[in-house]
Amino acid sequence: xxxxxxxxxxxxxxxxxxxxxxxxxxxxxxxxxxxxxxxxxxxxxxxxxxxxxxxxxxxxxxxxxxxxxxxxxxxxxxxxxxxxxxxxxxxxxxxxxxxxxxxxxxxxxxxxxxxxxxxxxxxxxxxxxxxxxxxxxxxxxxxxxxxxxxxxxxxxxxxxxxxxxxxxxxxxxxxxxxxxxxxxxxxxxxxxxxxxxxxxxxxxxxxxxxxxxxxxxxxxxxxxxxxxxxxxxxxxxxxxxxxxxxxxxxxxxxxxxxxxxxxxxxxxxxxxxxxxxxxxxxxxx
Amino acid sequence: xxxxxxxxxxxxxxxxxxxxxxxxxxxxxxxxxxxxxxxxxxxxxxxxxxxxxxxxxxxxxxxxxxxxxxxxxxxxxxxxxxxxxxxxxxxxxxxxxxxxxxxxxxxxxxxxxxxxxxxxxxxxxxxxxxxxxxxxxxxxxxxxxxxxxxxxxxxxxxxxxxxxxxxxxxxxxxxxxxxxxxxxxxxxxxxxxxxxxxxxxxxxxxxxxxxxxxxxxxxxxxxxxxxxxxxxxxxxxxxxxxxxxxxxxxxxxxxxxxxxxxxxxxxxxxxxxxxxxxxxxxxxxxxxxxxxxxxxxxxxxxxxxxxxxxxxxxxxxxxxxxxxxxxxxxxxxxxxxxxxxxxxxxxxxxxxxxxxxxxxxxxxxxxxxxxxxxxxxxxxxxxxxxxxxxxxxxxxxxxxxxxxxxxxxxxxxxxxxxxxxxxxxxxxxxxxxxxxxxxxxxxxxxxxxxxxx
Numbered sequence: 121x122x123x124x125x126x127x128x129x130x131x132x133x134x135x136x137x138x139x140x141x142x143x144x145x146x147x148x149x150x151x152x153x154x155x156x157x158x159x160x161x162x163x164x165x166x167x168x169x170x171x172x173x174x175x176x177x178x179x180x181x182x183x184x185x186x187x188x189x190x191x192x193x194x195x196x197x198x199x200x201x202x203x204x205x206x207x208x209x210x211x212x213x214x215x216x217x218x219x220x221x222x223x224x225x226x227x228x229x230x231x232x233x234x235x236x237x238x239x240x241x242x243x244x245x246x247x248x249x250x251x252x253x254x255x256x257x258x259x260x261x262x263x264x265x266x267x268x269x270x271x272x273x274x275x276x277x278x279x280x281x282x283x284x285x286x287x288x289x290x291x292x293x294x295x296x297x298x299x300x301x302x303x304x305x306x307x308x309x310x311x312x313x314x315x316x317x318x319x320x321x322x323x324x325x326x327x328x329x330x331x332x333x334x335x336x337x338x339x340x341x342x343x344x345x346x347x348x349x350x351x352x353x354x355x356x357x358x359x360x361x362x363x364x365x366x367x368x369x370x371x372x373x374x375x376x377x378x379x380x381x382x383x384x385x386x387x388x389x390x391x392x393x394x395x396x397x398x399x400x401x402x403x404x405x
Numbered sequence: 406x407x408x409x410x411x412x413x414x415x416x417x418x419x420x421x422x423x424x425x426x427x428x429x430x431x432x433x434x435x436x437x438x439x440x441x442x443x444x445x446x447x448x449x450x451x452x453x454x455x456x457x458x459x460x461x462x463x464x465x466x467x468x469x470x471x472x473x474x475x476x477x478x479x480x481x482x483x484x485x486x487x488x489x490x491x492x493x494x495x496x497x498x499x500x501x502x503x504x505x506x507x508x509x510x511x512x513x514x515x516x517x518x519x520x521x522x523x524x525x526x527x528x529x530x531x532x533x534x535x536x537x538x539x540x541x542x543x544x545x546x547x548x549x550x551x552x553x554x555x556x557x558x559x560x561x562x563x564x565x566x567x568x569x570x571x572x573x574x575x576x577x578x579x580x581x582x583x584x585x586x587x588x589x590x591x592x593x594x595x596x597x598x599x600x601x602x603x604x605x606x607x608x609x610x611x612x613x614x615x616x617x618x619x620x621x622x623x624x625x626x627x628x629x630x631x632x633x634x635x636x637x638x639x640x641x642x643x644x645x646x647x648x649x650x651x652x653x654x655x656x657x658x659x660x661x662x663x664x665x666x667x668x669x670x671x672x673x674x675x676x677x678x679x680x681x682x683x684x685x686x687x688x689x690x691x692x693x694x695x696x697x698x699x700x701x702x703x704x705x706x707x708x709x710x711x712x713x714x715x716x717x718x719x720x721x722x723x724x725x726x727x728x729x730x731x732x733x734x735x736x737x738x739x740x741x742x743x744x745x746x747x748x749x750x751x752x753x754x755x756x757x758x759x760x761x762x763x764x765x766x767x768x769x770x771x772x773x774x775x776x777x778x779x780x781x782x783x784x785x786x787x788x789x790x791x792x793x794x795x796x797x798x799x800x801x802x803x804x805x806x807x808x809x810x811x812x813x814x815x816x817x818x819x820x821x822x823x824x825x826x827x828x829x830x831x832x833x834x835x836x837x838x839x840x841x842x843x844x845x846x847x848x849x850x851x852x853x854x855x856x857x858x
Contacts, residue, residue: 163852163853163854163855164849165849166853166855167850167853167855167856167858168855168858169855170855171580171854171855171858172853172854172855174580175577175580175583175584175854178574178576178577178580179570179574179576179577179578179580179581179805180571180805181568181569181570181577181580181581181584181800181801181803181805182800182801182802182803182813183580183581183584183800183801183854184580184584184854185801186852187588187815187818187851187852189822190588190815190818190819190822190847191815191819192801192813192815196801200778200801200802200803201778203803204772204777204778204810207772208772208773210772211772211773239736239737239738239773240434240437240438240737240738240741241438241738242438242700242738274773333808334736334771334772334773334808334809335772335773335808336772336803336804336805336807336808336809337772337803337805337808337810338571338803338805338808340772342808356661356662356701357662357663357664357701358661358662358663358664364600365571365572365600365806369571370571370572371572394664395632395634395664398602398603398632398634398635399634401603402603402604402635402638
């Protein structure tokens with residue numbers, strides 16, 4: 121499938137979703153409150169109402185919402201609280217097995233056996249469980265240029281919303297450049313640094329983690345890509361390159377896949393990632 | 406050195422200054438994760454007792470990370486006044502607390518004191534202080550700095566306008582700047598976090614913010630919060646920077662993880678003095694926050710609060726215009742809930758000020774932590790009462806690029822209103838000229854981004 125086909129499929133999917141009625145609508149009555157999800161234009165007698173409309177169309181930031189005294193209007197305030205409630209709820213949900221099966225992603229696990237230990241003990245999410253280590257040793261593709269990992273991180277919604285498009289776009293992009301790609305895996309309750317252990321096991325040149333970002337109020341579907349070239353035990357944050365905000369209203373997953381494959385090609389040539397890569401890149405310009 | 410005590414009939418003993426400091430800390434999840442926290446409430450009290458009797462010279466002689474192996478320790482020790490330190494070296498930490506809170510001790514005495522204290526001493530005394538203690542002590546200390554505007558004058562409270570956009574879209578960023586300015590946020594700085602940290606992207610954001618400021622003759626400064634090396638390269642290529650940004654940690658290892666060292670910061674500072682657009686003499690904007698070192702495995706078994714204090718000891722070397730402590734940005738593994746968040750904000754404001762720094766506070770929370778908007782607003786009010794110089798200003802409190810909540814344009818205007826505070830002097834005049842403010846109150850036009858049409 122080429123990029124155009126993927127884009128086409130995404131567009132169709134979005135249109136289909138728009139026509140699907142929302143859940144629980146069958147229980148609605150005339151008395152049911154339909155609380156608005158869109159930002160209100162709350163500015164009283166603006167100098168130019170068209171500007172406020174335009175502003176709200178070019179940024180998801182909560183602007184043009186007006187005020188009462190120095191405080192938010194009731195509708196905006198409740199919208200803010202609703203979004204916070206939704207984001208909190210999104211953290212605790214798991215990526216469905218059905219989704220992983222459809223994507224052909226085998227599930228590995230970390231030492232984080234439940235959500236609380238995952239949230240409170242970072243180390244637990246940075247190392248694979250012994251069983252997953254054994255599985256990866258036996259079943260991982262060794263010695264490839266690139267190993268892709270999908271992690272739930274702090275948002276399973278981000279994985280389910282983006283991986284279907286970003287993964288094929290990324291793999292295809294890499295293959296077109298004659299870069300070899302190992303079979304990707306999913307890691308449940310995985311943090312970024314688990315990629316170092318995976319890279320060591322499969323002996324790849326570069327490892328990329330597609331990981332659910334902590335959910336924001338604007339979206340709980342934002343994905344990040346963390347890349348590191350040949351991580352050692354001394355690897356630190358500055359050795360990694362991160363591309364964030366991958367979601368349908370940010371860097372779209374299809375665009376991200378293509379962009380990341382370009383970036384990875386350059387990183388493999390430069391034999392580094394992170395600050396060193398950024399400096400080399402700037403130097404070469 | 407006395408490292409043991411009896412509390413309620415139980416004997417407690419500790420092996421080092423570092424252990425006493427950690428166990429005397431108020432409860433925080435990051436110290437639990439690092440396995441340095443007190444095991445029980447009474448053990449915590451025993452550590453506070455031992456700390457209260459500890460002499461400052463005992464802390465001085467036992468830095469939590471040795472001078473030989475850590476650049477942060479070296480800078481802290483090399484920068485303090487030996488003369489002032491020698492005058493107070495026999496004080497206990499308990500006596501230091503009494504001195505700070507005494508009615509006879511004012512701003513001048515505290516400024517002098519700050520020059521003789523290491524960051525560990527400052528952390529230590531905060532561990533013996535309650536919320537009101539921290540507020541009273543913080544109120545006494547008020548430090549000004551000047552870039553293009555003067556920050557920290559009594560009766561004034563400033564804000565950073567933080568107009569981030571998830572894709573760095575110029576038009577969206579400009580609209581958020583306009584909205585923020587119309588609420589009076591932006592006198593501390595117009596500071597954009599870029600999504601893409603490349604020189605080209607950073608140059609573009611610096612240019613658009615600079616041109617907007619020039620066009621509307623706004624007394625403020627611009628800043629793009631990219632990695633310092635990216636900003637330095639942008640500056641070399643002629644980009645207009647008024648304020649240079651960097652995140653700091655309290656250990657050399659933490660700073661290495663951030664990709665920085667003293668040498669780089671020195672170079673950045675010198676470049677700003679030569680090529681920056683602003684008046685100065687304060688050209689730097691630093692961010693810190695409890696928990697960064699432990700999340701980077703760069704904590705050496707030192708508690709989060711002490712490492713935070715060390716970040717300030719490091720920061721003060723470059724005479725920053727703004728130091729912003731961002732608590733609650735990392736997540737529940739460092740600060741579990743609203744109570745821990747509020748405590749960290751109060752400690753940080755106090756510790757930063759006792760280092761002589763122009764402190765601001767970002768009481769923030771993420772959606773995977775057990776804190777909410779009510780906690781954040783309480784943290785904002787209490788630290789404003791304690792005399793913070795500035796806060797962030799985020800549209801509707803929701804940063805759509807960084808995915809966390811911070812003080813909103815509305816909250817900023819509210820804090821000024823609640824406490825009767827004004828914008829920075831030059832900026833207030835500009836707001837009056839723009840018909841956005843009259844006698845310190847927002848006018849009807851405030852909150853309308855289209856007034857810039």
